[in-house]
Amino acid sequence: MKTKFKHAKTVKPVLCVLLVLALLLAGCANGGNQGMKKETLLANVDDRGEYVTPEPTQAPEEEEESSSGEESTAASSSEEEAEDSKTANEAEVVRASSRNYSGYTVVRMNAAYSTSELHQPDGTDNSAKMAVDGNEITSWQEGVDGYGEGESVWFTFDKTYNVRYMCIKTGNWRTPQIYSENTRPKELSVWLDGECFRVTIPDGQTEYCIDFQKAVSASQLTVTIDSVYKNAMWDDTCISEITLYANN
Numbered sequence: 001m002k003t004k005f006k007h008a009k010t011v012k013p014v015l016c017v018l019l020v021l022a023l024l025l026a027g028c029a030n031g032g033n034q035g036m037k038k039e040t041l042l043a044n045v046d047d048r049g050e051y052v053t054p055e056p057t058q059a060p061e062e063e064e065e066s067s068s069g070e071e072s073t074a075a076s077s078s079e080e081e082a083e084d085s086k087t088a089n090e091a092e093v094v095r096a097s098s099r100n101y102s103g104y105t106v107v108r109m110n111a112a113y114s115t116s117e118l119h120q121p122d123g124t125d126n127s128a129k130m131a132v133d134g135n136e137i138t139s140w141q142e143g144v145d146g147y148g149e150g151e152s153v154w155f156t157f158d159k160t161y162n163v164r165y166m167c168i169k170t171g172n173w174r175t176p177q178i179y180s181e182n183t184r185p186k187e188l189s190v191w192l193d194g195e196c197f198r199v200t201i202p203d204g205q206t207e208y209c210i211d212f213q214k215a216v217s218a219s220q221l222t223v224t225i226d227s228v229y230k231n232a233m234w235d236d237t238c239i240s241e242i243t244l245y246a247n248n
């Protein structure tokens with residue numbers, strides 16, 4: 001009898017410990033921040049690894065304001081702000097040589113991704129990282145049928161930067177002849193996190209600078225081909241080099 005009583009006494013604490021462990025495990029499964037962090041860093045990829053166009057950052061702020069009282073006023077003023085910021089996101093495109101980048105930091109890329117890339121028989125690397133390797137000879141080339149309108153390349157940074165300029169060499173800069181034979185993007189959507197800038201890059205083998213007119217806080221860049229110059233021999237659209245300059 002004594003033994004049975006002792007055994008029953010030790011079972012209760014063990015059950016309690018198991019119950020606490022089960023609750024802790026359930027908490028991790030529901031609110032694990034690790035998974036959310038990773039999802040934020042790779043915001044352009046869904047659960048199946050497919051590309052998703054970034055959403056503007058204004059939306060979450062709108063929800064917070066409307067849920068904190070004075071609902072109709074807060075919602076409408078928030079809508080006006082969102083509309084203002086859409087029209088405010090106009091960047092100036094100028095020759096890269098017309099801006100002074102001294103005092104600015106070159107943004108360091110952590111990783112590069114694209115919706116497609118061209119695989120060539122000779123094994124030339126045309127992946128996304130070729131657009132940020134500091135070498136104008138190499139390039140990212142989209143790999144879908146046609147001109148690649150709607151294809152994207154995107155990059156995550158090593159930290160959050162206040163980005164002011166984006167310099168870009170569109171087309172394939174390997175040689176002037178190869179430049180003229182390959183397709184160049186004309187209109188681009190440039191996303192710095194949730195802020196979108198739609199720009200038109202002039203044709204010609206010249207480096208251009210997208211001046212965002214303000215410092216844009218971002219840890220990720222997405223560039224989408226909206227349209228191209230359709231006067232080349234090949235329909236592979238290329239970007240040879242992208243350099244971002246930040247003031248931090």
Ligand SMILES: [Ca+2]
Nearest residue numbers: 130135138240
């Ligand atoms: Ca390159």
